[in-house]
Amino acid sequence: MVLVVILKALADENRLRILNLLRKGELCVCEIEAILEITQSNASRHLNKLKNAGIITYEKKSQWVYYKINETFVKDNALLFDYLNNYMDNNSQFLKDLQRLKEYKNNRITCA
């Protein structure tokens, strides 16, 4: 069932933290690794799971793979997406991650 696949993909703290970051725009794998302090293989795996559920899409640009939220998914699951948005905007863990994202973006232009 599609709904189960979506909910399973969302039901993981690391994947929710990734999604939280992607709300602010596309990111490559190594940026996600650095900001969330998770291993490379883990980041890649979680992104793959979100992609397989249709929640995010990716685009390869030279050696980097940029992941972003799938706008079709957002349209098709607007209420769910609004719920997550609202939850993340009011949760300290997610806000902390967004702060780290901002610092990361201010300090570095490229990856690693």
Next chain:
Amino acid sequence: MVLVVILKALADENRLRILNLLRKGELCVCEIEAILEITQSNASRHLNKLKNAGIITYEKKSQWVYYKINETFVKDNALLFDYLNNYMDNNSQFLKDLQRLKEYKNNRITCA
């Protein structure tokens, strides 16, 4: 993280099917067993998981335990609940279960 607990509790087909039935009102364990054709221990365990996530509550009435959706959860997670409601109202599997619920209610007053 509370959100992960909620999403994990929802990320299972049997539990979603139970929740779908409970949208129409409270039910005891043996009614759920019969309508969804799942084993008694399975029904009980899934209900327990939904209860631990705060999604449902229960009330013991003589030998029966009636489970129902937790109105506080609905208020606190309105967008998520609306999303699920909408999804279930448009999914044939869930609609089929509701049909079975209706037939069950028409044919029997008590449990088993």
Next chain:
DNA sequence: ATAATATATGAGTGTAATCGAATATAATCA
């Protein structure tokens, strides 16, 4: 008191999911 019914839970099993470390692959750069 005994039997029957409703529910919860323990034990065991098989399968899913998660993770880190290592390796494979592809692209870039010197």
Next chain:
DNA sequence: TGATTATATTCGATTACACTCATATATTAT
């Protein structure tokens, strides 16, 4: 070409999950 970087994937270990069968507990009915 050879070294470096970014990403995906494989492997092995560990843990979590869902399920069935059997048992325990509580309540009701006879």
